[in-house]
Amino acid sequence: MSAEFKQHNNIFLVGLMGVGKTTIGRQLATALDVPFKDSDKEIEERTGASVSLIFEVEGEAGFRKRETAMIAELTAQKGIVLATGGGAILSEENRKCLQDRGLVVYLHASVDELFRRTSHSRNRPLLETANPRERLETLFNERHPFYKSIADLVVDTEHHTVKQVVKYILKRVDPSKDL
Numbered sequence: 001m002s003a004e005f006k007q008h009n010n011i012f013l014v015g016l017m018g019v020g021k022t023t024i025g026r027q028l029a030t031a032l033d034v035p036f037k038d039s040d041k042e043i044e045e046r047t048g049a050s051v052s053l054i055f056e057v058e059g060e061a062g063f064r065k066r067e068t069a070m071i072a073e074l075t076a077q078k079g080i081v082l083a084t085g086g087g088a089i090l091s092e093e094n095r096k097c098l099q100d101r102g103l104v105v106y107l108h109a110s111v112d113e114l115f116r117r118t119s120h121s122r123n124r125p126l127l128e129t130a131n132p133r134e135r136l137e138t139l140f141n142e143r144h145p146f147y148k149s150i151a152d153l154v155v156d157t158e159h160h161t162v163k164q165v166v167k168y169i170l171k172r173v174d175p176s177k178d179l
């Protein structure tokens with residue numbers, strides 16, 4: 001069993017918007033029979049406001065402050081699967097919490113695929129721009145080094161189904177698991 005997982009029993013999913021952190025995280029938690037947490041959803045429940053509204057009222061800086069407090073709180077738990085927001089790795093404080101307190105899985109897909117997956121939803125304020133594809137490309141270039149720097153495991157979600165990705169992570173967490 002992986003040492004990072006064994007110590008805290010936590011799995012933290014990181015990666016860009018649309019890569020599947022929320023979708024895969026939920027199924028992974030179900031398969032492991034542990035609680036699933038999504039930092040965006042926790043922030044929304046705590047504030048009673050959507051991520052988009054928080055960005056509108058408090059700006060990105062306001063959202064990041066709430067996100068940092070939430071990541072500190074959630075990573076202090078044990079035995080959870082946590083889907084982070086795509087920008088959570090921007091803060092050094094968040095990176096440290098994630099790296100020290102669980103197994104960090106970097107989900108990866110190409111910018112073209114992320115663009116396809118996010119183009120129909122209106123709940124990602126950073127993509128509410130004239131050229132969301134270009135924005136995703138810029139974010140990928142800025143963030144990829146951060147995701148890589150804290151990842152224990154990098155998993156491609158572009159050429160594998162949600163089910164396959166979940167199975168792959170489960171196997172890496174506990175190779176003795178009979179899947």
Ligand SMILES: Nc1ncnc2c1ncn2[C@@H]1O[C@H](COP(=O)(O)OP(=O)(O)O)[C@@H](O)[C@H]1O
Binds near residue numbers: 019117
């Ligand atoms: N192989 C895949 N892995 C993960 N998500 C996928 C995959 N194929 C399609 N999707 C879709 O991509 C979207 C990912 O969105 P979401 O889980 O909210 O990502 P994130 O939380 O990383 O922004 C969902 O609509 C999901 O159904």
Ligand SMILES: O=C(O)C1=C[C@@H](OP(=O)(O)O)[C@@H](O)[C@H](O)C1
Binds near residue numbers: 040125
């Ligand atoms: O990449 C980002 O900076 C963000 C990603 C979003 O989460 P998802 O990655 O789950 O879409 C959400 O936290 C917010 O809109 C900002």
Ligand SMILES: [Mg+2]
Binds near residue numbers: 021022038040083084
């Ligand atoms: Mg998400």
